[in-house]
Amino acid sequence: MIEHLYIHIPFCPNICPYCAFYKESAGRERVEAFLDALLRETEQWAHRLRPRTIFFGGGTPSSLSIPQFEKLLAGLHSSLDLGKLEEWTIEMNPATVSSEKAQLLRKAGINRVSMGVQSWDNKILKALGRTHDAERAVESYGILREAGFENLSIDLIFGVPGQSLQSWRSSLEKSIRLAPEHLSAYGLTYEEDTDFFQKLGRGEMTPDEGLEADQFELTRELLGHSGYRQYELSNYALEGRDSIHNSAYWAGNDYLGLGPSAFSTVGSKRWRNIRDTGIYSETTFHGKTAVDFEEEATESLKSSERAAFGMRTLRGLSIQDAMPWELGLREALGHGLVEISSGRWVLTQRGRLLADNVAEIFV
Numbered sequence: 001m002i003e004h005l006y007i008h009i010p011f012c013p014n015i016c017p018y019c020a021f022y023k024e025s026a027g028r029e030r031v032e033a034f035l036d037a038l039l040r041e042t043e044q045w046a047h048r049l050r051p052r053t054i055f056f057g058g059g060t061p062s063s064l065s066i067p068q069f070e071k072l073l074a075g076l077h078s079s080l081d082l083g084k085l086e087e088w089t090i091e092m093n094p095a096t097v098s099s100e101k102a103q104l105l106r107k108a109g110i111n112r113v114s115m116g117v118q119s120w121d122n123k124i125l126k127a128l129g130r131t132h133d134a135e136r137a138v139e140s141y142g143i144l145r146e147a148g149f150e151n152l153s154i155d156l157i158f159g160v161p162g163q164s165l166q167s168w169r170s171s172l173e174k175s176i177r178l179a180p181e182h183l184s185a186y187g188l189t190y191e192e193d194t195d196f197f198q199k200l201g202r203g204e205m206t207p208d209e210g211l212e213a214d215q216f217e218l219t220r221e222l223l224g225h226s227g228y229r230q231y232e233l234s235n236y237a238l239e240g241r242d243s244i245h246n247s248a249y250w251a252g253n254d255y256l257g258l259g260p261s262a263f264s265t266v267g268s269k270r271w272r273n274i275r276d277t278g279i280y281s282e283t284t285f286h287g288k289t290a291v292d293f294e295e296e297a298t299e300s301l302k303s304s305e306r307a308a309f310g311m312r313t314l315r316g317l318s319i320q321d322a323m324p325w326e327l328g329l330r331e332a333l334g335h336g337l338v339e340i341s342s343g344r345w346v347l348t349q350r351g352r353l354l355a356d357n358v359a360e361i362f363v
């Protein structure tokens, strides 16, 4: 049985200039056709699913309206066996949170919200092209707590041009005061096919790597002192609040992804649904496959991925598990990127900043 289910909801009320996730801003009819197809795809897989975790990602899942959520949640409840469900997460954009929506989601069994706050500094929110301001984000956070959500996560972004160390410190401090159970702090990446990427190419945006490194270290320090464990490079949680879904994914467990652009890895197969909502909806609704890419997930591919993800986690990699990559790791040791601590390979402070370079060892 597959224990981890990802559902991609590809709609956003506004497209952010840095974001490369598959999404579109769409009208009502398109959403309806998508929901019909998604429920059809769920039914096709239901006999192989007994989810311990469900993750509604996007896009902005919270951009669905109340009637659309009612239809989606009723459909999922009627086709899935949810008897083993431990964690059901939804990604929400603060601009789309309402009390009625929050209550509906909580009642339907969703027990974790990851909210894309990004920054508590209105100047930075504007630079990121966000439609909400800090005041709206506090209000949305309060609405979620009032609706009974006891497991909240906040997404923040650092390394934004114009974002001083002080602005980042204030965003961290403000987040800590709100006391979410989990925090994700991402360094801004310039993804291909985004406005920011083009601006970078034209020299209109200039990353400051030194400042970004300081912001990263400040994050570890402030969150660490406030009881948040850095269990993965970008993820921090209070005791017992690591994301079960993401941890399972990083550990290399099987997961099923439904919706356009969603990846799945089940047994020795990996595939991706087409990155086109219209085609996805049309083909899936008619019982045909929306898969546009598949490959053999060989044991060697899976163990490389497990090792690469393992190195990004606090625990690192046991010397035993790391044997196939020992040569590369020894070289990285020489460059001060990794070290051996309590019998495990772990990243050094420098390695944490250059984690993508370390990951290349496992490719």
Ligand SMILES: C[S@@+](CC[C@H](N)C(=O)[O-])C[C@H]1O[C@@H](n2cnc3c(N)ncnc32)[C@H](O)[C@@H]1O
Residues within 6 Å of the ligand: 018, 019, 020, 021, 057, 058, 059, 060, 061, 091, 092, 093, 094, 115, 116, 117, 118, 155, 156, 157, 186, 187, 188, 189, 190, 191
């Ligand atoms: C799919 S979004 C989900 C949340 C929701 N759509 C929103 O924006 O509020 C997941 C998270 O990825 C992060 N993210 C997206 N693009 C990024 C980029 N280019 N660099 C760093 N973080 C990024 C943001 O923190 C965002 O909250």
Ligand code: SF4
Residues within 6 Å of the ligand: 011, 012, 013, 014, 015, 016, 019, 020, 021, 023, 058, 059, 060, 093, 116
């Ligand atoms: S960051 Fe979130 S709201 Fe912005 S475009 Fe990406 S998925 Fe949509």
